[in-house]
Amino acid sequence: MNPPDAGVPDAEQIAASILESGSCAYSRNLGLTYTEATKARVRAELTVTEDHLTVPDILHGGAVMSIADDMGAVGAVLNLPPGARTSTIESKTNFVRGVPLGEKALGESTPVHLGRTTMVWQTRISREDGKLAAVVTQTQIVLPVEG
Amino acid sequence: MNPPDAGVPDAEQIAASILESGSCAYSRNLGLTYTEATKARVRAELTVTEDHLTVPDILHGGAVMSIADDMGAVGAVLNLPPGARTSTIESKTNFVRGVPLGEKALGESTPVHLGRTTMVWQTRISREDGKLAAVVTQTQIVLPVEG
Amino acid sequence: MNPPDAGVPDAEQIAASILESGSCAYSRNLGLTYTEATKARVRAELTVTEDHLTVPDILHGGAVMSIADDMGAVGAVLNLPPGARTSTIESKTNFVRGVPLGEKALGESTPVHLGRTTMVWQTRISREDGKLAAVVTQTQIVLPVEG
Amino acid sequence: MNPPDAGVPDAEQIAASILESGSCAYSRNLGLTYTEATKARVRAELTVTEDHLTVPDILHGGAVMSIADDMGAVGAVLNLPPGARTSTIESKTNFVRGVPLGEKALGESTPVHLGRTTMVWQTRISREDGKLAAVVTQTQIVLPVEG
Numbered sequence: 001m002n003p004p005d006a007g008v009p010d011a012e013q014i015a016a017s018i019l020e021s022g023s024c025a026y027s028r029n030l031g032l033t034y035t036e037a038t039k040a041r042v043r044a045e046l047t048v049t050e051d052h053l054t055v056p057d058i059l060h061g062g063a064v065m066s067i068a069d070d071m072g073a074v075g076a077v078l079n080l081p082p083g084a085r086t087s088t089i090e091s092k093t094n095f096v097r098g099v100p101l102g103e104k105a106l107g108e109s110t111p112v113h114l115g116r117t118t119m120v121w122q123t124r125i126s127r128e129d130g131k132l133a134a135v136v137t138q139t140q141i142v143l144p145v146e147g
Numbered sequence: 148m149n150p151p152d153a154g155v156p157d158a159e160q161i162a163a164s165i166l167e168s169g170s171c172a173y174s175r176n177l178g179l180t181y182t183e184a185t186k187a188r189v190r191a192e193l194t195v196t197e198d199h200l201t202v203p204d205i206l207h208g209g210a211v212m213s214i215a216d217d218m219g220a221v222g223a224v225l226n227l228p229p230g231a232r233t234s235t236i237e238s239k240t241n242f243v244r245g246v247p248l249g250e251k252a253l254g255e256s257t258p259v260h261l262g263r264t265t266m267v268w269q270t271r272i273s274r275e276d277g278k279l280a281a282v283v284t285q286t287q288i289v290l291p292v293e294g
Numbered sequence: 295m296n297p298p299d300a301g302v303p304d305a306e307q308i309a310a311s312i313l314e315s316g317s318c319a320y321s322r323n324l325g326l327t328y329t330e331a332t333k334a335r336v337r338a339e340l341t342v343t344e345d346h347l348t349v350p351d352i353l354h355g356g357a358v359m360s361i362a363d364d365m366g367a368v369g370a371v372l373n374l375p376p377g378a379r380t381s382t383i384e385s386k387t388n389f390v391r392g393v394p395l396g397e398k399a400l401g402e403s404t405p406v407h408l409g410r411t412t413m414v415w416q417t418r419i420s421r422e423d424g425k426l427a428a429v430v431t432q433t434q435i436v437l438p439v440e441g
Numbered sequence: 442m443n444p445p446d447a448g449v450p451d452a453e454q455i456a457a458s459i460l461e462s463g464s465c466a467y468s469r470n471l472g473l474t475y476t477e478a479t480k481a482r483v484r485a486e487l488t489v490t491e492d493h494l495t496v497p498d499i500l501h502g503g504a505v506m507s508i509a510d511d512m513g514a515v516g517a518v519l520n521l522p523p524g525a526r527t528s529t530i531e532s533k534t535n536f537v538r539g540v541p542l543g544e545k546a547l548g549e550s551t552p553v554h555l556g557r558t559t560m561v562w563q564t565r566i567s568r569e570d571g572k573l574a575a576v577v578t579q580t581q582i583v584l585p586v587e588g
Contacts, residue, residue: 025200026207053172054220060173061235062216066209073201073208088208089412090384090433092239092533094561094578096554112576113537117435118383120535120576135553135561137535137578139384139433141411236559237531237580239386241414241431243407259429260390264582265530267388267429282406282414284388284431286531286580288558319494320501347466348514354467355529356510360503367495367502382502386533 011039011078018074027070030063034074042075042109048101058098059105059133064125065093068136071109072121076140079114083145086119091138099125099133117142158186158225165221174217177210181221189222189256195248205245206252206280211272212240215283218256219268223287226261230292233266238285246272246280264289305333305372312368321364324357328368336369336403342395352392353399353427358419359387362430365403366415370434373408377439380413385432393419393427411436452480452519459515468511471504475515483516483550489542499539500546500574505566506534509577512550513562517581520555524586527560532579540566540574558583 009017015037022028031052036043046052046059046067054060069088076086099105105125112120123136156164162184169175178199183190193199193206193214201207216235223233246252252272259267270283303311309331316322325346330337340346340353340361348354363382370380393399399419406414417430450458456478463469472493477484487493487500487508495501510529517527540546546566553561564577 024202024207025198026210027201029198030209051172051176054174054217055171060171060213060216061220061238062177062209062213063173065212065216065238065240066207069207069209069212070201088242090239090241091208091212092237092386092578093212094237094553094580095235096556096561112535113573115537120537122576132554135563135578137533137576139535239431239533241406241433243409243414259388260426262390267390269429279407282416282431284386284429286388318496318501319491320504321495323492324503345466345470348468348511349465354465354507354510355514355532356471356503356507357467359506359510359532359534360501363501363503363506364495382536384533384535385502385506386531387506388531389529 008082010082014077023070023074027066030066032067032070037074037078039078040110042071044071044107046105048099048103048105050101053101057101061095064095064105064134065091065136067105067107067125068093068123069138071107071123072136072138073140075109075111075121076119079111079119080142085143086140087143089139089141091136093134093136095134097127097131097133099127103128105133112137155229157229161224170217170221174213177213179214179217184221184225186225187257189218191218191254193252195246195250195252197248200248204248208242211242211252211281212238212283214252214254214272215240215270216285218254218270219283219285220287222256222258222268223266226258226266227289232290233287234290236286236288238283240281240283242281244274244278244280246274250275252280259284302376304376308371317364317368321360324360326361326364331368331372333372334404336365338365338401340399342393342397342399344395347395351395355389358389358399358428359385359430361399361401361419362387362417363432365401365417366430366432367434369403369405369415370413373405373413374436379437380434381437383433383435385430387428387430389428391421391425391427393421397422399427406431449523451523455518464511464515468507471507473508473511478515478519480519481551483512485512485548487546489540489544489546491542494542498542502536505536505546505575506532506577508546508548508566509534509564510579512548512564513577513579514581516550516552516562517560520552520560521583526584527581528584530580530582532577534575534577536575538568538572538574540568544569546574553578
C-alpha cells in the first residue's frame with residue numbers, strides 16, 4: 001500500500017528506478033544500462049553484441065540513435081515539472097566512427113537548453129578508446145499537466 | 148565453391164537476399180521485414196510488440212529511427228556502383244505521431260538525391276491508419292572501391 | 295481609426311500582404327519574392343546576384359537556408375489559429391547542388407504535419423533547370439494566444 | 442605577376458585575409474566580422490540592425506543559420522589539405538532564444554570531427570548577455586585536389 005502522499009514520483013525516485021532497472025522495455029531489450037542520471041548529466045552504456053550488428057560488423061546506426069533517444073528523454077524527464085510529460089519531437093545524428101563488436105558504446109547526455117515548452121539535449125556516443133562515434137542533438141517537447 | 152565469375156553481387160541479387168532474409172542482424176532482431184527493394188523505392192514494415200515499447204506504450208523513437216536508418220542504407224546500397232560501399236553519415240528525424248502496440252509501422256524510402264559522393268534518402272514511417280508517424284532524411288556517403 | 299471589427303488579420307489578408315510586399319525586413323533585403331501563399335503551399339523565388347555569393351560563385355548556403363526559414367514560417371503563419379504566433383525551433387538542410395549567379399532559386403514549401411502544438415514544413419529549393427538544390431525540413435512551434 | 446612560389450595560400454594566409462576582409466560577398470553584406478580564425482576555433486560577430494529583422498523584431502533565423510554556415514565552412518577551410526576544397530552538405534540548427542535589435546550575435550565554431558572525407562563543425566550563437574541563441578551542427582565534405 002502506498003503512503004498517503006505517494007503521488008507523482010520526483011526526479012530522485014525516477015533516477016533511482018532508471019539506474020536500477022532501465023528506462024523502458026525497448027532500451028532494456030537493447031541492452032542499455034544507465035550509470036548516471038541527474039538533471040545535469042545522464043550516462044549510459046551498451047556492449048556491442050552480435051545482435052547489434054549492421055554490415056560490416058559494427059554497432060548499427062539505429063542502435064546508436066536509440067541509445068541517444070532514450071538518454072535524452074531520460075534527461076528531459078528528470079527536469080520536468082511534477083506531473084508533466086515529454087516526447088521527442090526531433091533528433092539529429094552525425095555519425096563519425098563505428099563501434100566494433102565486443103566493445104562498449106558510452107553515452108553522455110547534457111542539456112543544451114532547458115525551457116518551459118522545449119528542452120534540447122545533446123548526447124555524445126564514444127568508444128572505449130575515447131574517440132567520438134556519434135553526436136546527437138534532440139528536442140523534447142514539454143507537455144504540461146493535463147486538466 | 149563459387150563459379151569463377153561470381154564476383155560482386157549486383158543490385159538484383161542484393162534485393163532478393165534482403166527481401167528473403169532481411170538486411171542485417173540488428174534489423175532482423177528488431178523485426179523489420181522488407182516488402183520492396185528497388186533503386187527507386189524501398190518498403191519495409193514492423194509490427195509493434197511489447198519489446199518495442201517506450202513509456203507510454205508506443206513504438207520507441209529509437210526503433211522508428213532504426214527502421215529508417217536501415218531502409219535508407221538499403222536504398223543506397225541498391226544504387227551503388229559495383230564494389231562500392233556506403234555508410235550513413237547523418238540522419239534527421241521529425242516525430243509527429245506514435246505507433247501503438249500491436250499495430251504496424253510502415254516505412255517507405257525514396258531518394259532525394261543520388262550523387263557520386265553522397266546520396267540523400269527520405270523515409271516516411273506511417274501507421275496502419277495512413278497517418279504519418281515520422282519523417283527521416285539521411286545522407287549516405289559513397290565509399291569508392293578500394294585499391 | 296480602425297473599424298470596429300478590424301481585429302486580428304486573417305490568413306487571406308496576411309497572404310495578400312506577403313505577396314505584395316514580402317514577409318519581413320530581412321527577406322525583403324535578401325531579395326525574396328513570394329509568388330504563392332496558401333495554407334497548403336508556399337512559393338517564393340530569389341535571383342542570385344553578386345551580393346549572394348559564396349566562394350566559389352554560387353548562392354551562399356546561408357541564403358538557401360534563409361529562403362526556406364522564411365517560407366516555412368509563412369506557411370505556418372497561414373495555418374495558425376487567430377491570434378496565435380509561431381517561431382522556428384529547429385531546421386535541417388541537405389544541400390545537393392549549387393545555384394549559379396544570375397539564376398533563380400525557386401522555393402516550394404509544403405506541410406509535413408499541421409499539429410496544435412507544432413507544425414513541420416518541408417521546403418524544396420530548385421534551380422531553373424528543375425534540378426534540386428536543397429531540401430529543408432523545419433519545425434514551427436505554435437504559441438497560443440496570450441492572456 | 443605572382444612570384445614563382447605563390448601557389449596555393451596556406452591556412453595562415455587564408456585566416457589573415459578572412460580576419461581583415463571577411464570570407465565572401467554574402468557574409469560581408471550580412472555584416473559578419475571575424476575575430477578569430479584558427480584550425481581549432483573560429484569566432485565571428487554581427488550587430489543586429491533593422492535589415493536583419495524578422496517579425497517580431499529579432500534577428501531572423503536565416504541570418505542565424507547564415508552566420509553559422511559561413512563560420513563552419515571557414516573552420517573547415519582552415520583544416521583542408523593544400524589545394525582541397527570544401528562544401529557544406531548538411532546543416533542542423535536548434536533555435537533557443539532570439540537576439541534583439543541593436544545587440545550582437547556572437548558565434549563560436551569548434552570542430553566535432555576532422556576527417557579525411559568529411560568534417561563536422563558545431564557553432565554556438567550567443568547573445569551579449571551570454572545566453573545561448575542557437576546551436577548549429579554542420580557537415581563539410583572534403584573535395585580532394587582535382588587532376
